[in-house]
Amino acid sequence: MNRAFAPLANDRFLRACWRQATDTTPIWLMRQAGRYLPEYRATRARAGSFMGLATNVDFSTEVTLQPIERYPLDAAILFSDILTVPDAMGLGLTFAEGEGPCFAKPVRSATDVAQLAVPDMDKLRYVFDAVTSIRRALGGRVPLIGFSGSPWTLACYMVEGRGSQDYRHVKTLMYARPDLMHQLLTVNAAAVAAYLNAQIAAGAQAVMVFDSWGGVLADGAFQAFSLAYTQQVLRQLARSAPDGTPVPRIVFTKGGGLWLGDMRALDCEVLGVDWTVNLGRARAQVGDVKALQGNIDPNVLFAPPAVIAEQARAALESFGAPHTDGTRTGPTQIFNLGHGISQHTPPEHVTALVEAVHAHGRRMRQSPP
């Protein structure tokens, strides 16, 4: 594999991950390559199916770059599905139209759990090839973020077999047979670590763990069944890329605002927060050791552009004044939504958001309080 990737032109996002000063606040959006973009829908139509899109290196490269071509975003994120790892474990992933993902063989019994193993990473080569292809196609414009679901979040899908409203099956297993759940999560943690390390080897310049369903757990259960296994993943991750560049790690627990105090101790550089979190308070709580990523409600993007700009400014002001001294490290914000962008978002509203964040972020640095 050719390791000579182009040098990075825009390092705003990576600097912010390391809590270094930047000229303005970096911004990228969860699910930025997606259905709200007409060009995505066109590629998706050519691919024939969602998995046809997600497993094809050329298609996933194309859609990953689409939002980067359209908006001055500060990072790209690998286009892939969150369920690639359990699929490689042999659970039989399918996507029924309009119904979301479904596993043919959900994990419910002791026998099911005993049969789980870290999958051969060769089965996921299409993902790593996509990472290298995207990195080349980006040509150093912005850094590329790799990602995985957290061990707990993958477990939710693996046990439920599909999306759930109440997480009844996975929580029943957890409460009734915590030993089996720990066994399952141990496999998941090793698999996720191998998966993210292979993404780093292939060219990912930062990695993010999506703990999308950590927030459905009870206090206590979150720490034991989600946080502990995210920490297991983090401990096993490569600290730098093949070229020696350090690789920052982001952890996002949707609905995890109450546990920021616990997450402060995670072995990672950035914590993602959703819109329920007060950024000023979160900064005071963890900003001395973690950068913060987030957090406006994706529904803000349905309001007129003037309101979007106002909400963006409010989020920046809530986080508070950034550093102006380029040599120091300290609290930094990476602007993002608090969850994936909605498929119903008008694309021109994203332009308004990115412009507002960059402009106001610059303004805050020019006139510190």
Place this chain on the structure above:
Amino acid sequence: MNRAFAPLANDRFLRACWRQATDTTPIWLMRQAGRYLPEYRATRARAGSFMGLATNVDFSTEVTLQPIERYPLDAAILFSDILTVPDAMGLGLTFAEGEGPCFAKPVRSATDVAQLAVPDMDKLRYVFDAVTSIRRALGGRVPLIGFSGSPWTLACYMVEGRGSQDYRHVKTLMYARPDLMHQLLTVNAAAVAAYLNAQIAAGAQAVMVFDSWGGVLADGAFQAFSLAYTQQVLRQLARSAPDGTPVPRIVFTKGGGLWLGDMRALDCEVLGVDWTVNLGRARAQVGDVKALQGNIDPNVLFAPPAVIAEQARAALESFGAPHTDGTRTGPTQIFNLGHGISQHTPPEHVTALVEAVHAHGRRMRQSPP
């Protein structure tokens, strides 16, 4: 109306609301009259439809009492639907089998909002008649809790027209036209206050505001669009029943754990918390001015009885030692789930929970630390 209700035999719940000492921790369960009970399903079948059940005084009396007959619970809660008030506003409520509630005329435009008004409480007489009927049928065994959805939670249903995953319509209205949303919420607050006051007049001995969807709001928006209107409701509520007995008020915001500091200032006696909240920390935060209600995950009830008992004890211990001096007031816990009980719950598991709470609550009072 005959006001001479029977004297109250079990006042554990009401004493705990007022942060007075009790012999053990009181317990009741959200949605305790419901589909997990075979006797409920039998009544529901006789009623023909959900609204046939909810609007009939005899049926709603019958199902409200079913869990009281079966378990030594410390309170009954009016069996009714959360959408009775918007239905009385003329939005055309229907229940499609397996699809949940649906409004024929959702509120979307300025014209729609302008047409809203506090409904004639006579249209809700079936609810107040049920309250009186249930109170009589209880014969003083346990107190009766009346309830309503919060202004924001009702607004979610009124604007979305049905259940929602992303609250896109109601949040678009809120962000794009906050003036209209405030207008809508002002009507809702007046309607909810009138509705709860009529329940108090009819015999409710405590009232609860279910802010089921407050937790989907962003920090800032929650305070402005949910909390402020819950407070408007509370301010308008009767402080005592027709016989002069004070009526405690409970506010439960699902997913509101991050905002307990704000909710501490609400003009009410009890705050409900869900399972994401650490009871010890919540007690430290608000226990000097509010009783706390909650909070185990309803999914705990799918585990074997021994695990249920263990989780109940853990929740009691997490809240911490109660008062043993019967004359003082101070932090109290009202045991409950963190959300409504699941329809899939084995009824005998509820027996295990209630027994464990009462037994361990008694034990904690006998041997204070």
